[in-house]
Amino acid sequence: MFELILPFFFLFIFLLAITIIWRINARKYISSGTVASAYDAWTQDKLLERLWGEHIHLGFYPSGKKNIDFREAKVQFVHELVKWSGLDKLPKGSRILDVGCGIGGSSRILSKYYGFNVTGITISPGQVKRARELTPSGLNCNFQVMDALDLKFEDGSFDAVWSVEAGAHMNDKSKFADEMLRTLRPGGYLALADWNCRDLKAYPPSFFEKLVLKQLLEQWVHPYFISINEFGNILKINKNSAGKVISDNWNVYTNPSWRDSIIEGTRRPFSILSLGPLAIIKSIREIPTILLMNWAFSKGLMEFGVYKCRG
Template sequence: MFEILLPFFLLILFLLALTIIWRIKARKFITSGTVASAYDAWTQDKLLERLWGEHIHLGYYPSNGKNVDFRKAKVQFVHELVKWSGLDTLPKGSRVLDVGCGIGGSSRILSKYYGFNVTGITISPAQVKRARDLTPVGLNCTFQVMDALDLKFEDGSFDAVWSVEAGAHMIDKKKFADEMLRTLRPGGYLALADWNSRDLRTYPPSIFEKIVLKQLLEQWVHPNFISINEFGEILRTNKNSAGRVITENWNSYTNPSWYDSIFEGIRRPLTILSLGPLAIIKSIREIPTILLMNWAFSKGLMEFGVYKCRG
């Protein structure tokens, strides 16, 4: 019965959320400050943390995609990217920079399971405070407020640079790549995952797709999307990568995350209710964007790119 009623339930929520969104100012990217403000707000209201845990990024689902716990899938994503990128070959004590660390979920896994000495940076002061609060004493993780387009580290400071779903917020993708590769030591590892559009130069969007992309940009403070191939070329042409860049599209592994992001609210209704009436409105507001993300990724308008290279 639940499976039969679910589409109608989601449709009602979608229409209700659209009505609310029309009355709420969009979260457009203006400067990096708007990104910081948005993440400060998301962190301070604790809705995403309570619903999705310490990892706001997507999860990794095996090919069958069945009976996978949403939060465990997020942790598994970290392990899969570590293995795919080669970070698991680094010795304990290796210095790792987590660019766009959020509230430190991935940083803590990298430190706890692999013995890395992790420095996490984010542009959001609220995220840094929360990341520090969540990190146990003795775990080799530190967190700083810092702009990813202006990293305050010396050249070659890190054995590995890690970044998950941060690049879409960067207005200058080349500067983003340049700064990460600059701080990577020769022979070090870059592991990166991000939301990308398909190559819109080769396959221009339809009118409807333009509307979808506009919504995805304006609701979650993204300045622009570029394709996997475009960002791969940016990495390849950087002098510090020596052209050794490998990319893949992990849509098939990550797409179940979108529906699961909504289902968590159904599975944990008391979590939302415990945060008060405003949390209900905030959670409903995100549903149309999540559904559009799911549609865009499932149709190939958006792609989940993963990247690895050696310094």
């Protein structure tokens, strides 16, 4: 009897240890500095890059298809957002600002495939360093450490502003929109994608949903989430916006990414093992949050918002 119980006992202890590590090492948003520190750490340990590749964002799966390579889906996402937002109408040499550029994956595609002159900004010095290392000298990409809520560019400096999954880290969504639209030239294009929650005022969360949202905020340095309509309205009333803002929910196209982000570890086990035993613990430590993200997006508690408008 004891021999039958023993494996379950060790599994319980293992899961309990992971849960304790998960809670003790929660990455709560305190300031923009905590966002920078978290991304510096993720970049330095290279685990996220090894598993997610150069694109630290979700992928695009046409009509929810699941038999697509995880990393190819991320590249496809960039092309789909370019086409949907109208950036493909811009001529080569157009000036693009990539807000929250990560390690430069989207910036390199925008430069290589569309001939754009791209400036990527992130609050993480570690990401800027890595983005520069990964970028061939022939591409028109440059990367700078900069706060998205205080952009150091003149008004109307860019033909388009691009931002993917950065807004959820901003503690002032209106200022985030202000700065992007301020730097966009009249008639320029804004292309944005982000993690949103459903309209919690119209559809209040249950007790369990509140617990889930709390964990999603505290584990990945998010100050708060807002709905797609809320952020769309922020863009519409902005003085630098032409007023017509189109938004959509791409959950059906992006949700398979959560499952694939876990499976990726089994597809490329050496990517983790080559980083040492600590990397295994760190990768397992992220699984509860990814599972919660998967549940929240699949149930509609969270939504993947995409936005486009003209300056």
